[in-house]
Amino acid sequence: MRTIAEINDKIRTGSAVVWTIQELKARVKDLGITKIYEQVDVICTGTFEPMESSGALINLGHTDPPIKIRQCWLDGIPAYAGFGAVDVYLGASAMADYSPTPDITDGDIRPISTIPERGGGHVIEDLIAGKAVQLRLIGHITDCYPRASFETTITKDTINQFYLYNPRNLYQNFIVGVNGGDRPLYTYLGLLQPRLGNAVYSNTGAISPLFNDPDLKLIGVGTRIFLGGSIGYIAWEGTQHFPLQKRLPNRTPIGPAATLALMGDAKQMNPRWVRGCYFKNYGASMMLGVGVPLPVLNEEVIRYCAIKDEDIVAPVMDFSIPRRVRPTFGLVSYAQLKSGQITIDGKKVRTAPLASLYFSQQVAQELKNWIERGEFTLTEAVAPLNMERSFLPQDRWDSKMAME
Structure with missing residues (x-):
């Protein structure tokens, strides 16, 4: 077992070995889990995707x-x-x-x-x-x-103050949106073409931060992260945090699961990593770059980080049904999604991501550079994130139903 204090000592002396999550996945087959554990101290993950449950606290x-x-x-x-x-x-x-x-x-x-x-x-x-x-x-x-x-x-x-406080970021998995109806739908996933004309997904898959720490053992309240091009912190669990989502044997969830509340000083951020955006006929949002360093404390960390897009899945949901619980066309792997098309009811449907895979990789690389230069050290969490949180819907009851 390593400790975060030991890793920080190596960061300060310039001797820490830091890999991005892409570098690890590319080398794990040839080197093996044990050899990588012996070499690597920190794995850097990152994502750049729409995160509309974000905002800025300002003291004027x-x-x-x-x-x-x-x-x-x-x-x-x-x-x-x-x-x-x-x-x-x-x-x-x-x-x-x-x-x-x-x-x-x-x-x-x-x-x-x-x-x-x-x-x-x-x-x-x-x-x-x-x-x-x-x-x-x-x-x-x-x-x-x-x-x-x-x-x-x-x-x-x-x-005086200008900092981001984001109630819900970094979804641990999400859904794939399709439209089985007869008219175009404008959604938080963008335009969904009628008659299964396209499928849109928003998670970066195997390189997404929380897929590589499925049980949130490496992060918690107080974990230091890359947020918008500056240093930020995990403040709490995010809204709609649902770690009890069903999971595969590799512990990755089959749908929306854990989320994080994040905060950081916006005065120090870079507009390269914080960008306003707009979804036609839906509304405004914000593209945000977030990077999470994963300390390599034991071999289990490498084992979880070795997951591939073939190993994780997301549910395909039909947005033409205007209900909270929508019908699903089953599960598809991120390897299928990233191939550019999936098959639904025998029909080939083209796919596209909302997240930028290129900029997500750049976030991980930038975080790696910070650590290698000794500008970023890791923090011990002051409290774990709740892994027993259930998901409560808001159903409307009228007085007659309440009496019954």
Whole structure:
């Protein structure tokens, strides 16, 4: 057994051996698990994919006279202001919620956003890039906060705190979307063509971080990670965290399972790894680069990291049925998905990923470079992630059903 402290000592002296997950998978067949364990200290995983359950917490700083924010817009995108006086949260999927041509006689509404494809993720990207963003505030007047409104232009250098707090990132597996109906469907997976015209998947498969640590033994609350081109941390389990998902004998889940809540200082991030995006007729989101270092503490780590795309599967779901539980066309392997086509009911269906396999590999490589230069050390988790969390749906009961 190695320890994280021992690995960190080697990182500081420049003697740690660091591989990306791609390098490990390419060499494990020839070298074997034991030999790789003897050589390698850290394995770097990464992904670059849409993560719309993300957002930025911002402390704007106090005005003079002071304002207690009741409503806030950043470049016309609404931010949530139900915190302290000048704290706001800008969701990646937030979009302008009023017409760009309202009644200009209404003092509380004006046409400050005329780009319907622009959302919170785009504003976050611009702030990270150092660009100026228009700020508009409406206040809740009190004795200690007498100001009614405020407008200015901000950058990341003119605000106090600007950090990402993402409630749900890094899904451990996800679904494959298809459309068995007769009309196009615009979804969070993008356009699904009718009559099984295409299939879209969003996970990077065997190189995805959590597939290579299926029982979350190597990470936990406080684990240091690559987040948006800077250092971030695992803050907690993510929303919709469902580690009790059914699993194959290799411990990988057959559908959406574990998730992570992540946080990091957005002022230090790079817009190369944080990009606003938009799905036609669905809404805004954010492409995010996340890298997770896996310490090689024992041979079991190598065994789990040796999984191939042929060894993991995802369910094919029909979005033409507008229900929480949709019919499935069964399971397909990521090797089949990455081949460019799968077969559904005897029909060949072309496939495409939402995640960028190229940029996911680049995230892992960048994290490897940081560790090799001694700029990034590993952290011990301060608490494990809950592996017994069930998944609770929200079903609507009317009064008659409740009485029955």
